[in-house]
Structure formats: C-alpha cells, structure tokens
Amino acid sequence: MEELMQDLVAANRILAEHGVIDAYGHVSVRSPQNPARYWLARAIAPERVQAGDLLEYDLDSRPLDAQARESVRERFIHGEIYKTRPDVVAVVHNHSPSVIPFSVTGVPMRAIFHMAAFIGDGLPNFEIRDVQKGTDLLVKTPALGAALARIVANKPAALMRGHGAVVVGETLARAVGRSVYLEMSARMQMQALLLAQGGRITYLDEAEVAASMPVQDYNRAWPMWRARALEQATREKQES
Amino acid sequence: MEELMQDLVAANRILAEHGVIDAYGHVSVRSPQNPARYWLARAIAPERVQAGDLLEYDLDSRPLDAQARESVRERFIHGEIYKTRPDVVAVVHNHSPSVIPFSVTGVPMRAIFHMAAFIGDGLPNFEIRDVQKGTDLLVKTPALGAALARIVANKPAALMRGHGAVVVGETLARAVGRSVYLEMSARMQMQALLLAQGGRITYLDEAEVAASMPVQDYNRAWPMWRARALEQATREKQES
Amino acid sequence: MEELMQDLVAANRILAEHGVIDAYGHVSVRSPQNPARYWLARAIAPERVQAGDLLEYDLDSRPLDAQARESVRERFIHGEIYKTRPDVVAVVHNHSPSVIPFSVTGVPMRAIFHMAAFIGDGLPNFEIRDVQKGTDLLVKTPALGAALARIVANKPAALMRGHGAVVVGETLARAVGRSVYLEMSARMQMQALLLAQGGRITYLDEAEVAASMPVQDYNRAWPMWRARALEQATREKQES
C-alpha cells in the first residue's frame, strides 16, 4: 500500500513536470484492497504533493478521513468513472494545453503517433452545456460527473470543451503515460494538419491501433519518471 | 505588512518564471493601510527582486522614500489605474509574448479556456498612437498612464499594441494568475484559429463567463507558486 | 574502450536532454575491435543510462552477455543497418517530435539550414505497412529491421511513418549531432512553409550540400555536450 501511495505521489509530479497538468489537474488511483474506494490528493498543486496529502474516497466521492484536508471540487470526475468502468484503475484530469484547441473546434483527434495509438479513430468531447447551461465548466456535482462518465463510455480518454481532458487506464502508469503522449500527439497532429494544407495524412489504421493498444504500457518510461519524481519529493521534504 | 512585501517579491518572480514578464515587466500592490499608496519594485529585473527593492508610491507615482533607488519609468501605469479603479488591488504590466500578436492584428481575444474566462467577449487594445504620435511606446508620463487607464476602464485587462498587456485584480493572486493564464489562453486561441481554418470555435458564452469569474481566484496555484518563488529568493540571499 | 562506453552513455543523455529521444529512443555504436559487434543500452530510459547498462550484440542483434538485462525490442534497427552499411559507426532511433508530422504527410524534408545540410534533397520515409500490415509500428523482427535498412540505403537518415526517425553516422558525434539538428531543421522548415504560403523557399542547393557534408562533424558541440552529460551521470551515481 505504501508503494501505491508513492506511485500516486509520483504520478502527480510526473504530470506537472511534463506540462500536462497545472495547479488544477488531478490524478487518482483505485484502492487495490477495495474497488469501491479510490485515492486522490487534497486540493493542492500536484507538483508539491506528498504522501500526507492523499485522501481516500468512496465512489460517491465522500472522503473517509479528511482530517480538515480540503477536497478538490471536481473529485466527482474520478468517482463517477470508477462506478461505470470496473476495468479502470487510474484517472487523470488535466488542462492539456494542446488538446484544448481540438476541444473547441470540433476537429477530431486521430491516432497519428504510435505512442498515442489509444486515440484510435477519435475521442469523445464532453460539452458541459449539453448537460447544464451557464456553468463555470467545472465538473463539481455528482450529476455532472455521471454525465462525463457517460461521454467517456468505454474509451481511454475524452476531451472536455474549453477545459481539458480526462484520461483513464488499467494501471497508473498507463493513465499517466497516455496523458503525456496525448499532449504530444495533439501538437503533432496540429502541425501535420498545417503541413498537409488539406492534403492526405496517414493516420494509424484500425489494425495498427488494435496491435498497439496492448503493448503500450509505458513501462519503460514509468520507473525513470517515478524515480526522478520521488527524488524531488524527498529533497523537498528534507528542505522543509 | 511584511507578508504583503513577501507576496510582492513572490509575484515578481512567479511572473518571470512563467515567461510572462521579461526584465522589463512589473507588478504592484495597493497598500492595505492607505488606498492612496502602492508598492512597486525599483528598476530591476523582476526575477531578482528582494524585499529591499520595493518602493512605496503615491497615486501620482511619486516615490515616498526612494533612497537613491531608481523608479521604473512606466510606473504611471500603476498609479493612474489605482486612481480610476478603487476595486483594484494589484496591477501587472508585461510583454506577454503570445498576446502581442493579437495586439497588432486586431484579431480579438476571446474566452476559450475556463481558467482565463475573465477575457469574456474581448479585451480593449491600447493604441498609444491615438494619444500621442511618435512615442517609444512606453507609458512614461502621467497623461499616457491616464489614457491607458481610460482604455482599461472597468475591464480586468487590456492589450497594449506592439508592447504587451496590463492586467489587474482585486488580489495579487488574481492579477498574477490572470497574467499567467492570459498568455496560455492566447496560445490556445491562436492554435484553435489555425485548426478551425475559418470554421466555428466554441468560446465560453456570457453565462459561463459570469459563472466563472467569481470562482477564478487562483488560490490553489498561489501558495505553491509563492513558496517556490520565496525559496529561490532565500537561496539567492544566502549566496550573495 | 572505456572512453567509447562513456561516449555512448553521454550520447544517450545528450539526445534526451535535447528532446530528441523520449524514454523509448536508443543509440548504438559499432565496436572498434570487431565490426561485427555493436553496443546498445538495455531497455531503460536513455536519460538514466550508466556504463553498466550497455550490452554488446552481434549483427543478428543477439546479446553476447546479457546477464538478465532486458534488450530493447527494436534492436534490429541497429543490427540490420550495421550489416548493410560498413561505413556506419553509430545509429540513433528516435521519436523526434517535429519530424513525425513530415512522416505522415508526405511533405518532403529539405536542407534548409546549413547545420542539417545532410538532409540534402530529401530523406526516405519508411512505411512499415508496405512490409507488414497491422503492426504496432515497432521494428521488432530481423525482417522489419532489414526492410528499414533497405529504405535507409546509403542515406544519412530516414523517417519512419507515425513513429520517428533513424539517423546514422560515421562517428557517434555525427549521429547524435545530426539527430539534434534534424529536429531543429524540421521545425524551421515547418515555419518557413507557413511563412512562404506557397511562395518560393531557398533550400541549400546540391553544391552547397556537397560542400557542407564533410565539414559537419559536430565536433565543437560534442565535447561540451559530452562533458555536461557525464557530469550529470556522475552526480546520479553518487546520489544513488
């Protein structure tokens, strides 16, 4: 369990380090002891997370032992996805800067780079306005979380219009790795579209996507990312 | 008061760290003890500011106790805005690199990303030539400062043609946070415009902007940004 | 020999530092003692490579003394190129982010910047689908490696569709330097194409390419890059 908590500390910091989440993103992991529980950091900037900042939640996103630590308002993203997706072990919510332009234009993201083959023939886009008008775009109620989970459906990720993205995985490494490469892939696709000037772009085809998905576990990157992140966490702890 | 001075030291460094201000930007805060006074660093690169570099000014931008420390020439930006905007507690002037292309093309900035919802349906653009021809673009007189304040009017920010932007807030965190996300939002809008190729872009609508504005206080980012900036300031002090 | 191993440690780290390879790129060097052998790091993120991570392979890409260290699946890229190219002493495989958009659009890369004159009048593009359908795009068999080597032919580099690039050199410095400048050149060409809007671009002509190739040895950059990389490797070793 302690190792998983260290994994989650690392995940927060890796995503911040790669510019995928700013102070307002978050990443959670389902409890291996109880699939009806998940762990998520309190309302704190991800790049400063330590183990003591992690809270346990039930699937209605109620903290079990908050001890005066403030919960993030958008925790329902996590709880509602865990409810509908028993296969999912980790959830990332981010403000991925190169993904947001796709979310507001309707230009579909496509699998262009084998490291982000999971994009497949596109990702759903959550238009919060279809559920509730006049919001601040935050998924801060169970109902909005459930609506988002319905849009994610069985996909590995969904865009959120004018806001960011949600990315899931069967492991923490996969949710984190997909988030890192989703951002890169968005940048590459934008450049390919500008280069092609309306001409043909060769995306990964269905068979290539199917062949790539199982092998893309990001397991070569994960230990290096994790080690570097935890070295930094330790340094900060010693200095404070 | 000492805490506010530390806040202002941090604000200078946060903006530099995020690439929003170069050696020539500045950020000020209104004095909580006397609303007719404000604090601003002397003419020094923001990323090196320490508490001893901060000067107090009256609203005509005259330093109260300069002690041979040189004032920035564009301090009138701050004083004149504080005069016309009693609600404003902090002012940032920057050379935000992704905002400047908007300032010279007349392409209106729009609220595209919920973290920069304050852009609303656009920001005014200060064309210094309308006030005075043949300048070096610097707002270095009370008259130019007053003209800029008139353009800002009751808005949270204004572009400055070929020069940068001015951003205000009811708190220092808000003026700094808005500056950071204004730069990001400009980059996203540029990319969305290129992606959309003249097609439709979904901006935040009026109700979404209205719902977002009060909650966007950047209070989750601020303590992390501040802590990191002051750690760096302390390190530099010890080394010198 | 020890110096060559340090060169290879440095090469891994230089490429990572320049953003040319992520956790999944690799770089090899032919053994000076036996041209039928080459050295390549085990399956580990390049930016963490130490001398103990380097393995020797024969040209069929079988490790000679693996000692439980896992080989990278795409090592056949290296072995098969060394077979067909006796002049080649070093091979880089990367996911060069600005090169990939060219690989999926068919827009030919051209020599636009003297530091990457080796691009000449274009680089071949490896379409794995022409060899095998429905792959995960990885060159993980001898047959795929041989097919890639045929596409590279006598060129200094080849693009790999939706995947990255392979770059070769008569020295390690040259393979690394070419990789760094290939990425930069791709970015410049993309910008030139957008600026030119279909208008004329002046590329290096045939005589200029021919005059540049022999002098571009990257020997001024190499010692600085190497020293910095090995300083970092030493620091990490001491800390662990």
Add this chain to the structure above:
Amino acid sequence: MEELMQDLVAANRILAEHGVIDAYGHVSVRSPQNPARYWLARAIAPERVQAGDLLEYDLDSRPLDAQARESVRERFIHGEIYKTRPDVVAVVHNHSPSVIPFSVTGVPMRAIFHMAAFIGDGLPNFEIRDVQKGTDLLVKTPALGAALARIVANKPAALMRGHGAVVVGETLARAVGRSVYLEMSARMQMQALLLAQGGRITYLDEAEVAASMPVQDYNRAWPMWRARALEQATREKQES
C-alpha cells in the same frame, strides 16, 4: 579590462541560455584600448566559455597570442565589420532559430515589438550565393566577411540565408539584447502573420522606431543576465 573580459564571458553564456546561439555561435567585443583589436572566444561552445578562452585579434582576424588555442573559422565576420563600422563595439553571430525561416522565404522582418524596434523597416539578408557559389555557407574567408559587412552596411543586424544572423551594437549589452529580442520578435511576427491571414498588421512606424532606438539599451536586463551567467561560470570553475 578584467571587467570587460567578464562581460564577454557573460555575453557568451547569456546568448546560449536564451537559445539564441548554439555551440556554433560567437560574440566579440572591440578592445577599448585599441580600436584595431577585438576579443573573441576560441573555438569552444559558448555556454562553457571562461576568461582563459578569450583571444585578441587584429582587424584582419589574426590572433595575437593564440597559444595553441584554435580560432573559430568564421572570425572574419567580426573583423570585417569592425573595419567598416567604427561605431560598432560588439558583434554577435548566431543561428537564431526563428529568424532562419525569414532568411529563406524573403518575407521581410519588421518592427512589431518595441523591444526590437531596431528592426525598423527591415533587415538586409546576406545571400552568400551572390558572392560565391557552392559554399558550405560559412563566412570563413576575409572576402566573404567583407561581403557580409557590405550587406550589413549601417544597419544594426542582417539575416544570413539558411544560416542565421549577425547583430551589432555600440555596447556589448546592446548587441546581446538585440539578439535576444530579434529571436522573440521573429516568433511574434510569424504568429501575427498567421493570425492576420493577409489582413493588416500594425508595425511600429518610422517615428516610433526613431524614438525607440536610443532608449533601447537593454541596461535593465544586462546586470541580471550578467550576474546569473557569471555565477554559473564560477560554479563550473569550482567544480572542475
């Protein structure tokens, strides 16, 4: 004199830190004791320069006391400009990445940002092919240096097709500051051109350029840049 040598060490490192010069750029300063002499680092990557790497040259670019230190081949850029421009005290040659796309397309650079007002209504572009065909683009003879100096004429900078730029100043701070802001300005102009889509862009007018030139001395940035660079140089010296 020692201070000037420290200035030149700093200038090398500042330009590298800002991404304006790679391992192959260089910066020189005219000797205050003898206007027919200038100082330039030996053939070494600029970011590692120390005072012991600096060499004195006459205006024919012959080193006075080389002591086995290798000279950069393109030193004639410096000597020939000092010959024709008595007003010039410092010369930078770089591979400014955002400037090169302008050099190959014929799209004129214009003054778009007050910090780079010195661009005025455009900069000359050195097409080496007009002087000599089939070169490696390097200005490695006195004749090529003299031809470049003729193109620079009385301007503050010139582009070099497919290669980079040369920037001059009446002080070292000015040549360095202009180099930093030329790169930024190129990026802004590229973005403005894409945003404007053929529509109007407001550049600085002639009177604004004339008003800006004398005040743009980069003297607020310089001490901060210099201090940071020399701190780094000292650290490296202690570690080696």
